[in-house]
Amino acid sequence: MTRKPLRDPRNLSSNKAEEAREQPAPQYTAQEAGRNMKPSVIIIGADKGGVGKTTIARAVLDYLANNNVITRAFDTENPRGTLHRFHPEETEIVDLTSTADQMKIIDTLETAQIKVSVIDVRAGGLSIALQALHDMGFLDAVKEGEFNFVVFHVLGSSISSLEEIEEIAPYVEDAQYFLVKNHVNDTTFFEWDPVTHRKYFEKVQTAGELTIPKLNEIAYEQVEIAGTPFSTFVADKTAEGDHAGHSFVLRGYVRTWQNKIAEEFDRVGLLGLVAPLAPRAPAVTPGRPGKAGRER
Amino acid sequence: MAGRNGNVFIVCSSSARAGVSTTARLLTDYRLFSRKPVVGFDTDPHEPRYGAFFPDLVTTVDVGDIKGQIALFDSLLARDGTTKIVDVWHRGFQRFFATVQDIGFVEEARRNGIEPILLFHADASEAALASAQSLNATWPELPMVVVHNEGARPLGPDAADILRRYPAKHKFVVSALPGPVANILDDPSLSLWRFLHAPPTNMSIVVRAALKSWIVPIFTQFKSFELRRDLEASDYLR
Numbered sequence: 001m002t003r004k005p006l007r008d009p010r011n012l013s014s015n016k017a018e019e020a021r022e023q024p025a026p027q028y029t030a031q032e033a034g035r036n037m038k039p040s041v042i043i044i045g046a047d048k049g050g051v052g053k054t055t056i057a058r059a060v061l062d063y064l065a066n067n068n069v070i071t072r073a074f075d076t077e078n079p080r081g082t083l084h085r086f087h088p089e090e091t092e093i094v095d096l097t098s099t100a101d102q103m104k105i106i107d108t109l110e111t112a113q114i115k116v117s118v119i120d121v122r123a124g125g126l127s128i129a130l131q132a133l134h135d136m137g138f139l140d141a142v143k144e145g146e147f148n149f150v151v152f153h154v155l156g157s158s159i160s161s162l163e164e165i166e167e168i169a170p171y172v173e174d175a176q177y178f179l180v181k182n183h184v185n186d187t188t189f190f191e192w193d194p195v196t197h198r199k200y201f202e203k204v205q206t207a208g209e210l211t212i213p214k215l216n217e218i219a220y221e222q223v224e225i226a227g228t229p230f231s232t233f234v235a236d237k238t239a240e241g242d243h244a245g246h247s248f249v250l251r252g253y254v255r256t257w258q259n260k261i262a263e264e265f266d267r268v269g270l271l272g273l274v275a276p277l278a279p280r281a282p283a284v285t286p287g288r289p290g291k292a293g294r295e296r
Numbered sequence: 297m298a299g300r301n302g303n304v305f306i307v308c309s310s311s312a313r314a315g316v317s318t319t320a321r322l323l324t325d326y327r328l329f330s331r332k333p334v335v336g337f338d339t340d341p342h343e344p345r346y347g348a349f350f351p352d353l354v355t356t357v358d359v360g361d362i363k364g365q366i367a368l369f370d371s372l373l374a375r376d377g378t379t380k381i382v383d384v385w386h387r388g389f390q391r392f393f394a395t396v397q398d399i400g401f402v403e404e405a406r407r408n409g410i411e412p413i414l415l416f417h418a419d420a421s422e423a424a425l426a427s428a429q430s431l432n433a434t435w436p437e438l439p440m441v442v443v444h445n446e447g448a449r450p451l452g453p454d455a456a457d458i459l460r461r462y463p464a465k466h467k468f469v470v471s472a473l474p475g476p477v478a479n480i481l482d483d484p485s486l487s488l489w490r491f492l493h494a495p496p497t498n499m500s501i502v503v504r505a506a507l508k509s510w511i512v513p514i515f516t517q518f519k520s521f522e523l524r525r526d527l528e529a530s531d532y533l534r
Contacts, residue, residue, distance in 0.1 A: 251399075252404070
């Protein structure tokens, strides 16, 4: 694999991400947008367990649905997928190392009606998944401009998370590579002193950093128990679409948290990267769920 | 009053000893005197002074704890036509309004036909004024009544000027009671609405007269505010 020269680490934004942020979204219907869109793959992963990958994947699916971007998702936590539990309708459980499943994802990117695919990589599987994508020629296709490729690398607070960045760097040269600091479970990133931080971040070009804010523990736990997407919980619905009777306070916390995450995704121009033609939706307001919440 | 599914009176001050619990108590007694449904919430979990006067009607909650937040805010949103009164403890003031903002309470209440109304207690400090202005800036549509408790926080000869600076359309004045009569108010067994219906015969005539002449103007202000809100909400008068 040819290595590109590393970019100035002081300027962490790639040109594509900057352009995506600056471009106003044209107004198309969801159908028109789907026909015109280049297929996109969003990978969410880490080589460390317990950093909240699936939470981020759920937040991404909610955000895209709220912005009228139809997605399909693949959960590589085989055979029991956590993402599949929360988003069963659009999620399929796959094994990324199996050729049959690789074909199911990659070979259908061009032909599928749904142009955005989200892959939630199981704990410890990010390097393996990227290697598999490289081996099957997907990364070359990204380089050729056939697909959009976004990687959310979810970091933990330890040095081992920073070491992962170095391992992953060769695979993400042509990707929109985002480092995600996930505070949802109160991670403090205490080990990241500025000198250490700089040393590792100089080794990779990124499209930016995302910070996922903390969500109140009881609110988080209640969504877990409900087993529904965050938007469905906010809309006070069950997975079957019935009235759920969740606490307003807990729904309020989840809604505020979702809005903060949406601001982060807006800030890095995620929609512009994966669905530049999609019609935009306003932030989730009390009692007015996004599309995902309404449809369930 | 104006909210078709009830009103929530948020009785508050950012300062200590501003007369917040007294106002919450008076308003509760006014509703009981008028034979209208009312429940209350005392947010001082350590010394619930308001709760002590109405053990059967007032729930004590700790807004620093999520279980307390659920007990409070989920109840406030019940569409049962009952007026709810919240005594916001001054030490929990910031936390209370931060939670209100975090969970989008004001917006959700309105969607449910419930009207939150702030009863903000004024004092001469710049900090209190700044707190009232900050609340008004955050929720410009939220009705605010400035309350001047002349006994707890006398504003002196500049009262009119001080009150004018508050971003409130309405004003309540709770006048000062003479010391010996004021002491009687501390007795949790003294029910003001029952006192008005049937003053206890064992109470001094002087105290009875002083107490009555203190309560009646306050209840009149509540009544007048209630009527004004009803008129403002009336479709026939637009």
